[in-house]
Amino acid sequence: MEELMIQVAIIEDDDVIREGVSEYLDGLDNMICTMAKPSVEHFLAILNRETAPDVILMDIGLPGMSGISGMKLITAEYPDICIIMFTVYHDSHRIFESLCAGASGYLLKNTSFPEIKQAIEVIHGGGSMMSPQIARKVMEHFHTGRKRRDPSPLTRKEQEVVMGLVDGLSYKMIADSGCISIETVRTHIKNIYKKLHVHSKAEVIKKSLSGEI
Amino acid sequence: MEELMIQVAIIEDDDVIREGVSEYLDGLDNMICTMAKPSVEHFLAILNRETAPDVILMDIGLPGMSGISGMKLITAEYPDICIIMFTVYHDSHRIFESLCAGASGYLLKNTSFPEIKQAIEVIHGGGSMMSPQIARKVMEHFHTGRKRRDPSPLTRKEQEVVMGLVDGLSYKMIADSGCISIETVRTHIKNIYKKLHVHSKAEVIKKSLSGEI
């Protein structure tokens, strides 16, 4: 009997949502919530071949490791697990990052319980499902002509420095490649950090490679 | 009263489907089928500001002008009209061509009447909807990274650390999020650097985000 149940895990830091969904799923006759954890780290700690669920409902904005990073880890090890991202975020960047990383579905947190149930069934059956608002964004992504991004807030020289950072160069190497003093590089980087509201190379590289700059 | 009805047009050459859907929609209390035509040409002949519907259900495989060409014409002139492609085709090429041309939804012809109703309501309300099979294909389109890459040379814990780096976290933050000592993080990172032949966070982030890991 248990073999026919869809085994669902939920990774969500909000206690109310996690427990609410967990109890709702357990009340259904064709699925069971086998794990309900507040973070990817907690989940990974108990994940193994025996405990592996069929479907994971995962929040994106988790404390510690982000849901997207967690998904990459999990699917790398367990490619058969279907993951539904479950989030309040509407922003395109996260949506596409999730889809590219292999999410099978993307639901907003205002999704009703029956819709969550339906999504789990569909995905377990090999389908995919997205909240209408998300589908909308995916559609927009395909709508041609939508290329014009707002101009970068960075000056030409600053962008040049960012390129250097992305290439993994140190301040010294950027200075040499641009034929300027390392002090100038430092000044540029200070200004870049202010403009982008970041505090490390890592964040700049991430923003740049994900198309935010 | 009529003003509150969603005005729907259907362009479909199969008489049975066209009339069936048309009658079903007219039987609903919140929508009305104002036009039911077998081709884009017939439809365009009577389309004007007065007759313009809110939503169009359009077949792709039409005699004469294809549904995709028709959609481009219609949306160019009437950008507020939402168009749902309605088809038997599963093939990715048509799906993506439709989405790029501006379709707001994509339903397979085996979709039930109530689901068609729901799709029209969602789309008229600003959303989008796709059949699960279609959503699946769209998802797959994003699963670019799924080239059976040779397994990462990194262990799971090391991958976890890499994810932290990519998320812009410091050693301290990675340590906290993983509930391990910062010294352990340092050791992992030393090993990661050796395995990847790099010498900085920046290079790891770059390799990771460009799919090399």
Added chain:
DNA sequence: GACCATATCCCACAAACATGGGATACCTCT
């Protein structure tokens, strides 16, 4: 002319990082 953004350079200090050495413990495989 005053103002502001840009680009260039310098100094100083604290924090974070890179790298070299260790160590212990647990597994698995031979």
Added chain:
DNA sequence: AGAGGTATCCCATGTTTGTGGGATATGGTC
């Protein structure tokens, strides 16, 4: 039992980075 890989921790040292102050010079703009 021993070898090898993984995961955990510690120390020391030097380098790089992050951030706060400066300074000068060149443009455009109001």
